[in-house]
Amino acid sequence: MVQRPTARRRQGGFTLLLAMGVVTMVTLAVLLSYGVVSREAEVQGDGRRYKEAYFAAEAGLAEGREAMRIRLGRNQMYNDALASMPLVNEPGLNGGARPYLEVLPGPGAPGSWNSLAINPENLAPGERQSPGGEAYAAFPLQQNVRYRVFVRDDEDDNGAPDGLTDLNGQVWLIAVGEVVGPAGSRPTRAVIQTLIANENAPAVTSPGTVMTGGGSDNTYNSGGSSPTTRDKVTTLESGTP
Template sequence: MALPPPRRTRERGFALLAALGITLALTVTVAMTVRAVSREANVQGDLRRQKEAFFAAEAGLAEGREAMRLLLADSETYNPVLAQLGSPVTEPGLGSSTQPWYEVLPSGSSDGWNAYPLTPESMTPAELSSARGEAYADYPRQANVRYRVFVHDDGDDADFTTDSNRQVWLVAVGEVVGGSGRPTRSVVQALITNDNELQLTGPGCVNRGCGPNNTFNNTLDRQAPPTQTVRFF
């Protein structure tokens, strides 16, 4: 018959098991904490990239509106502008042969994107410091931020290749390329209207409320003349 181990040996074995259990519990807790912090950091990074992509799209939309205004000149429709923009884009998802999309701001690069970097070298000291005048130790250059701008007909009729109502859709896409290669994109669009419509105006009478035909027979009438007969002696 074997004798049981001494009491001291049994206590040491129990202490070793307890230490291993505590170590395992701490390891699991630390791993879960690191995972939660990493997940939160990823969420915050996605939110920041979404904002950057949105601001890039907004900037592209503003630049695209100005480019369309300059190309429009005195034209009464957007057809001459669409002709100046050249051939429609042929990339998947960007229009079709019957509903063409056009690149408003060609970049000349192979991927078609316009870079949206910041250049601290050309910025003023006020832009490189806080409101209290403290210079920033570092400045983000936004080297991974870019945008594209497209225009297409608003579909006022069955023909999407020509503009007949002086309105087109301007679409801007902002993108931020992350370290993993997965891009974050934001799309904004605006319906822009051509106001270069021929109008007839005349001096004097218009200031008193009459219409472009220099008569008060219009919806802008504010002081129509009396209709009673007036006799002169």
């Protein structure tokens, strides 16, 4: 005897299919929302890491500019400063005819980075608490933030083979800031390049006073071609306009 499906059984099968469809749609919506949130978190994380790398590059640029000022001394050109720094021989940084030079060598082996890590023991008591006096439970230590600073001559040397001949008192300063992510992830970098110029003005000197007719003994001769002596200095009478 064949048992035919009743209306109640057909209704129960349709309800089960409808429930399975709703569960599938909700699952897909949850997965889609999770993917959107994950991508948004990655974008925000990249933006935050880039800002940290940019600030590290800015700090390195300021330190490198001061280091170049000290190396320049009283010179008008950067030749001695360029000759005093080690060459960088790394992939992408060989520089060809105008090599890269390490302005701030790291504490380790050649090519090492300068760290911006914070040691809590070196912080003043006021830096460990809020303006209201409440002590911070924790704060970022910047263990993964670092920077390097390079310098290279600009194109002013008329094809000098070593790229270390400065003729116009200007060089390029390049600072690289980097935030290192977890193992296996790519680092986030920011690069800032600026052209720095020598600010040592050449000394201009002349014998005697700066007035017309001044002599080497700082006297003024108003009598034309007659020699000027210390005991014969021409002065204006009192009240002369």
